[in-house]
Amino acid sequence: MSKLLWNETLPDDPNHFSTIDLYLINMPDTGLHQRFHNILQETELQVANAYMQEHRHHLSVASRTALRLLLSLYINEHPAEIILQKNEFQKPLLSDAYELNFNVSHTNEQILIGFSRLGPIGVDMEFTQSNIDWPMIAKRYFSPAENEKINNATVPQHAFYQLWTAKEAFMKGVGSGFQFPLHHFFINYQDQEHGKVISTIPLYPPDWMTRNFDLSDDCVGAIASPTDLNQLRCFHFNTNSINKIAALWHLP
Ligand SMILES: CC(C)(COP(=O)(O)OP(=O)(O)OC[C@H]1O[C@@H](n2cnc3c(N)ncnc32)[C@H](O)[C@@H]1OP(=O)(O)O)[C@@H](O)C(=O)NCCC(=O)NCCS
Numbered sequence: 001m002s003k004l005l006w007n008e009t010l011p012d013d014p015n016h017f018s019t020i021d022l023y024l025i026n027m028p029d030t031g032l033h034q035r036f037h038n039i040l041q042e043t044e045l046q047v048a049n050a051y052m053q054e055h056r057h058h059l060s061v062a063s064r065t066a067l068r069l070l071l072s073l074y075i076n077e078h079p080a081e082i083i084l085q086k087n088e089f090q091k092p093l094l095s096d097a098y099e100l101n102f103n104v105s106h107t108n109e110q111i112l113i114g115f116s117r118l119g120p121i122g123v124d125m126e127f128t129q130s131n132i133d134w135p136m137i138a139k140r141y142f143s144p145a146e147n148e149k150i151n152n153a154t155v156p157q158h159a160f161y162q163l164w165t166a167k168e169a170f171m172k173g174v175g176s177g178f179q180f181p182l183h184h185f186f187i188n189y190q191d192q193e194h195g196k197v198i199s200t201i202p203l204y205p206p207d208w209m210t211r212n213f214d215l216s217d218d219c220v221g222a223i224a225s226p227t228d229l230n231q232l233r234c235f236h237f238n239t240n241s242i243n244k245i246a247a248l249w250h251l252p
Pocket residue numbers: 060063064089090091092103104105106107123124125168171172173174175176177178179
């Protein structure tokens with residue numbers, strides 16, 4: 001699998017771009033769970049406060065904060081004033097007028113956010129060392145070809161998670177999440193990382209593609225969109241970049 005190149009600076013052209021822009025945030029490095037509480041809406045704080053585990057609370061705050069900061073860069077609106085809508089399955093969206101699609105995934109202490117002006121987008125990441133009964137899930141919900149791909153892989157558990165993230169990125173991209181029946185589509189891999197979604201349910205827009213990548217030795221990610229996924233730019237959303245956006249909006 002090809003290695004993604006991660007930029008340590010912000011893109012020069014966030015208003016005009018014809019790529020998919022992917023941001024990876026390592027929460028503890030950024031302190032995003034402690035700064036900028038005042039840019040979150042009351043409802044976002046309520047969602048975060050409902051988490052019993054402190055780390056889940058922090059991740060929820062940091063994720064929404066990162067999303068608002070980055071959106072402010074792309075749509076040139078103050079992070080606190082951005083209005084986020086939701087579809088019927090709770091997918092956060094901007095009004096169509098912005099012509100900007102985004103999607104978020106978070107796990108442990110990592111946050112992944114994708115932006116695209118080319119079409120809807122879904123992102124997902126997962127740690128591969130979990131205790132779930134992955135062979136049972138694969139057997140029950142994945143196609144015979146997908147099971148064969150997993151069984152033939154050098155590390156089957158890793159291959160399972162690649163497929164899982166590709167599927168979840170697709171389901172998040174179309175906006176229905178797990179309400180999209182898992183047994184109604186499969187990923188037809190064209191090489192190690194690029195897949196085409198084959199669905200028995202008609203898709204609008206059609207022709208969804210997926211792309212897998214490794215984020216670390218034990219963390220995999222995927223994006224899905226009905227566009228060319230080779231036009232991909234990757235950024236670490238680090239403290240420098242965060243401070244730059246904070247300065248733009250005179251945030252403390
Ligand atoms: C979307 C979904 C797959 C996310 O699962 P998860 O394991 O929490 O996954 P991730 O960490 O990758 O993603 C979380 C983010 O996905 C986004 N999201 C939520 N619902 C979404 C949807 N329907 N489609 C795409 N993205 C969605 C949000 O930004 C969320 O972050 P937030 O909670 O900080 O706002 C899962 O919640 C789902 O299937 N939801 C929709 C349908 C459903 O059953 N809803 C139940 C409540 S009505």
